[in-house]
Amino acid sequence: MHVGSYRKDNGKSNIVLIGMPGSGKSTIGRALAQMMNLRFLDCDEYIERVEGLTLQQLIDRRGVAEFRKVEENRILELNLRNHVIAPGGSVVYSPKAIAHLKASSIFVFLHLAVKDLKHRLNNASQRGIVGLKTKSLDQLFNERLPLYLKYTDMTIDCTGKSKNAIVEEIRQSLIDRCHPHT
Secondary structure (H helix, E strand, C coil): CCHHHCCCCCCCCEEEEECCCCCCHHHHHHHHHHHCCCEEEEHHHHHHHHHCCCHHHHHHHHCHHHHHHHHHHHHHCCCCCCEEEECCHHHHHCHHHHHHHHCCEEEEEEECCHHHHHHHCCCHHHCCCCCCCCCCHHHHHHHHHHHHHHHCCEEEECCCCCHHHHHHHHHHHHHHHHCCCC
């Protein structure tokens, strides 16, 4: 599928995957980019590369507030086209970063129940999850869910689905969204 097949009149050429840590943004993003012949950017990996520290090191050394500034600034410097982008789960705390990405992107929320996230996040303390030192994963999920729903253009329920099934559902949803049946 070529990128032009889903591009809307407003010229949005990127797909941004939002969701909690462990929801599959990077895994799904890489597969979706490959399927749709797009490039892929994992924002967490980008931040780590530019800053020279892991996310957890950034949080531990600079604190959550400073980490959020770094995350926002790194996203604001992006000027991408024809990409699948996987920002960190905490990007929804930055209206500036969201607005910057929204200008060129369709947002897809990868929804997964908290119990499934807990199963996937056996290394949560090393993942650099914003807020996890002071809140439980349940609390973070409940805090972030309304923000994911506010910013998304489409929601994909990932419960019990394979990577390939999720990628195909996103692809089909993009086609349906931009070329509705009459």
